[in-house]
Amino acid sequence: MAIDLEKILRPIDNPLPKFPPKYMTVASGEQMVIRQVEREEIPLILPYVEPLMHVERDFYHIVSARVYAELLGYYTHRVQDEYVLIAQIDGELAAIVNGRTVNGDAGMSYHTLALRRGLRIGAHAFAAKMEYHMDILKQKEVLIVAESPIGFRRWMIEYKLEKRFDIAHELGGVPSWALTKELFENARASLVVGRRPVPEYLLAKAQEAILPPSDPPKPPADLLAATRSLYDSTATALIEQRKRLGGK
Amino acid sequence: MRDVYAVGIGITSFTRLEYPLVEIAAYPGMMAMRDCGLDHIDHLYVANMGAARLNNQTGLASAVVDNLSLTPASADGVENGPASGASAIKQAYMAVASGMHDIVMAIGAEKMREVNNLEATEFVATLSHPLAEYIYGVTLPALAGMFARLYMDKYGVTSRHLAMVAVKNHANAMHNFYAHLHQPITIEGILDSPEASTNNPYIADPLRFFDCCPVSDGAACLILTTADIAKKTGKPMIRVAGIGQATDTHAVHDRKDPTDLLAVREAARQSFAMAKIKPSDVDIAELHDAFTILEIAESEEVGFFPKGKGHIALEEGATQIGGKIPINTSGGLKAKGHPVGATGVGQAHEIVLQLRGDAKDRQVKNAKIGFTCNFGGFGNNVVCLTFIREN
Numbered sequence: 107m108a109i110d111l112e113k114i115l116r117p118i119d120n121p122l123p124k125f126p127p128k129y130m131t132v133a134s135g136e137q138m139v140i141r142q143v144e145r146e147e148i149p150l151i152l153p154y155v156e157p158l159m160h161v162e163r164d165f166y167h168i169v170s171a172r173v174y175a176e177l178l179g180y181y182t183h184r185v186q187d188e189y190v191l192i193a194q195i196d197g198e199l200a201a202i203v204n205g206r207t208v209n210g211d212a213g214m215s216y217h218t219l220a221l222r223r224g225l226r227i228g229a230h231a232f233a234a235k236m237e238y239h240m241d242i243l244k245q246k247e248v249l250i251v252a253e254s255p256i257g258f259r260r261w262m263i264e265y266k267l268e269k270r271f272d273i274a275h276e277l278g279g280v281p282s283w284a285l286t287k288e289l290f291e292n293a294r295a296s297l298v299v300g301r302r303p304v305p306e307y308l309l310a311k312a313q314e315a316i317l318p319p320s321d322p323p324k325p326p327a328d329l330l331a332a333t334r335s336l337y338d339s340t341a342t343a344l345i346e347q348r349k350r351l352g353g354k
Numbered sequence: 355m356r357d358v359y360a361v362g363i364g365i366t367s368f369t370r371l372e373y374p375l376v377e378i379a380a381y382p383g384m385m386a387m388r389d390c391g392l393d394h395i396d397h398l399y400v401a402n403m404g405a406a407r408l409n410n411q412t413g414l415a416s417a418v419v420d421n422l423s424l425t426p427a428s429a430d431g432v433e434n435g436p437a438s439g440a441s442a443i444k445q446a447y448m449a450v451a452s453g454m455h456d457i458v459m460a461i462g463a464e465k466m467r468e469v470n471n472l473e474a475t476e477f478v479a480t481l482s483h484p485l486a487e488y489i490y491g492v493t494l495p496a497l498a499g500m501f502a503r504l505y506m507d508k509y510g511v512t513s514r515h516l517a518m519v520a521v522k523n524h525a526n527a528m529h530n531f532y533a534h535l536h537q538p539i540t541i542e543g544i545l546d547s548p549e550a551s552t553n554n555p556y557i558a559d560p561l562r563f564f565d566c567c568p569v570s571d572g573a574a575c576l577i578l579t580t581a582d583i584a585k586k587t588g589k590p591m592i593r594v595a596g597i598g599q600a601t602d603t604h605a606v607h608d609r610k611d612p613t614d615l616l617a618v619r620e621a622a623r624q625s626f627a628m629a630k631i632k633p634s635d636v637d638i639a640e641l642h643d644a645f646t647i648l649e650i651a652e653s654e655e656v657g658f659f660p661k662g663k664g665h666i667a668l669e670e671g672a673t674q675i676g677g678k679i680p681i682n683t684s685g686g687l688k689a690k691g692h693p694v695g696a697t698g699v700g701q702a703h704e705i706v707l708q709l710r711g712d713a714k715d716r717q718v719k720n721a722k723i724g725f726t727c728n729f730g731g732f733g734n735n736v737v738c739l740t741f742i743r744e745n
Contacts, residue, residue, distance in 0.1 A: 135540030
C-alpha cells in the first residue's frame with residue numbers, strides 16, 4: 107500500500123539533457139568549475155546550506171531556507187523536472203543554482219545561492235543556469251524573480267529582463283520577469299562565460315568531493331552593538347549610564 | 355600656536371551598516387574615547403557630505419553630540435565634499451592649536467548605502483560644476499575615465515598599471531578587519547583570462563569595475579589634544595605636524611592641463627613645509643584612490659615620484675608594504691571603502707595606527723612619519739595631513 111502511495115506522490119521526471127560542465131577563471135585568479143549534480147549528491151550539499159538560514163543579511167536566510175527545501179524536494183522526488191548545478195573552486199562549494207522546466211518552451215528559475223561572496227561567483231552560476239535553459243534545453247524563455255536587491259541588480263537590470271507580471275512565479279506567487287532568447291543572446295557576449303571541456307584534473311577534483319565553503323557568508327559583525335545594548339532606542343544613554351555607574 | 359596630538363582613534367567597518375547615520379557616527383567617537391581614556395570633549399566636528407540628501411538627516415553634529423551624551427560640548431558640521439573628513443581634522447587642529455579648546459573630536463561619517471549605487475553615483479556627481487558638467491550627465495567615474503585616458507596617452511600608463519594598484523590594495527585590505535572588500539584579486543582574473551571582461555567590465559573606459567572604489571557606509575574618529583593632555587593619556591605621541599589645503603578650478607576642463615592636479619601639489623607642499631620635512635622623509639601614505647589612476651597621479655603630485663613616473667615606481671614595488679613608500683596599507687578607498695565624508699578621517703586613522711605600531715599584519719616597520727591626501731571634488735579642494743611620531 108505504501109509503495110502504491112509513493113507512486114502517486116512521486117512525479118515522473120521527463121528526461122532532460124545534461125548540462126555539460128564548464129570552467130572559468132574568476133577575479134581572484136582561481137578556476138571555478140560549474141557542473142550538474144544528481145540526486146545522490148544532494149545530501150552532501152545540504153549541510154552547507156543549512157547554516158545560511160541564520161544569516162540575516164542580503165536575504166540569505168530566506169533564499170537558503172527555500173533552496174534547502176528545493177534540494178530536499180529534488181532528493182525526495184517532490185518536484186517535477188528539477189535540475190541542480192553547482193559551482194566549485196578547488197572542490198569547495200561556491201554556488202548552487204537550480205530551476206525546473208515548465209514545458210518545452212518555458213523554464214522556471216528557482217534560486218542562485220552564492221556560498222562565497224563577491225567575484226561574480228553567483229552571477230557566473232546564474233549565467234550557466236540560463237545557458238542550460240537556452241542552449242541545452244532549447245527553451246524560449248525563463249521565468250525569474252529576485253528576493254534580494256543584489257539579485258534584482260544582477261538579473262533584472264544586467265539582463266534587462268522583460269516583465270511577465272501576469273504570470274505568478276512559483277516562488278511566492280509574485281509577478282514574474284522573463285529572460286527571452288533574444289535577451290539572452292544580447293547578454294551572451296558580456297555576461298555568459300566559460301570554457302569547455304573542463305580539464306580532466308579540474309573536473310576530477312570537483313567530482314572527488316564537495317568540500318565545505320571556507321569563507322561562507324556570515325551575519326554582519328555587530329560593531330555598533332554597544333549603542334544598542336541598553337535597549338535605548340535613541341542610544342543616548344550609554345556614556346551617561348557609565349558616568350552614573352562611576353565609570354564602570 | 356600650540357602643538358596638537360592625535361591621542362584617540364576609532365572606526366567602524368566600511369561596508370553596509372544597517373543602523374541610523376547618527377549611531378554610525380557616534381560609535382567611533384566612543385571607541386576613540388575608550389582608546390585614549392578621555393571622556394570629556396570640548397568640541398566636536400562632524401564631517402559628512404550627504405546626510406541631508408541621502409538620509410533625511412540635517413544637523414548631524416548636534417545629533418551626534420547628544421547621542422554621545424557629550425552635551426553641552428559645542429559641535430559643528432563640516433561639509434567639504436569627499437575632503438570633508440580631513441577638513442574636520444584641520445578644524446579640530448586649529449581649535450586646539452589656537453587655544454580655544456583643549457580636547458576636540460573630529461568624526462567623519464557617511465551612510466551611502468541607504469540608496470542604490472546609481473543614486474549614490476548621481477549624488478556624488480552633484481559636486482561637479484552645475485552648469486558646465488553636471489547638467490551634461492558627468493559622473494565622477496566619467497571624469498576619472500577621461501583623466502585616466504589623458505594620463506595614459508601622456509605618460510604611458512596602461513590598464514595593467516591600473517590593475518596593479520587594485521591588486522595591491524585588495525591584498526592590503528585582506529589584513530584590515532574594517533575594510534569593505536575582503537577579496538583577493540589577481541591580474542589573471544581581472545585582466546588576462548578569457549573571462550576578465552566579464553569579471554571586470556568597463557565602467558568608464560578605460561576604467562573597469564576593479565578600478566573604482568565601492569560605495570560604503572562607515573565612520574571614523576580622531577581625538578586631538580594638547581601635548582600636556584596627550585602625555586597623560588600614555589598613548590604614543592603622534593603630532594599633527596603639517597596641514598595643507600588648496601583648491602583648483604571647479605570645472606576640470608578649465609585647467610590648463612587636466613593631468614596636473616595642482617591642488618594636490620600645493621596642499622602637499624604646504625603640509626610638508628609646515629611639518630618641516632621632505633616627501634622623501636615620509637614612511638607611509640594614504641592617498642585618495644577613489645579610482646586607481648588617482649593613486650598613481652597623486653603619488654607623483656605629492657612628490658614621492660617624478661611626474662609621469664608613478665607607474666614605474668608601482669611596477670618596481672615601491673608602493674607595496676616593504677617598499678620605499680608603502681601607499682594605502684589600509685586597502686585605500688579602492689578596497690577599504692569610501693564613505694565619502696568619513697574617508698579623510700579613515701585615512702588619518704590608518705596613519706595613527708601605523709605610527710603607533712598597531713597595524714598588525716599590515717604594519718610598516720619603523721614608521722615614524724605618515725601622510726594623507728584627501729581629494730575633494732575632482733581635485734578642486736584637497737587637504738593633506740602630515741603626522742609625526744615623537745616618542
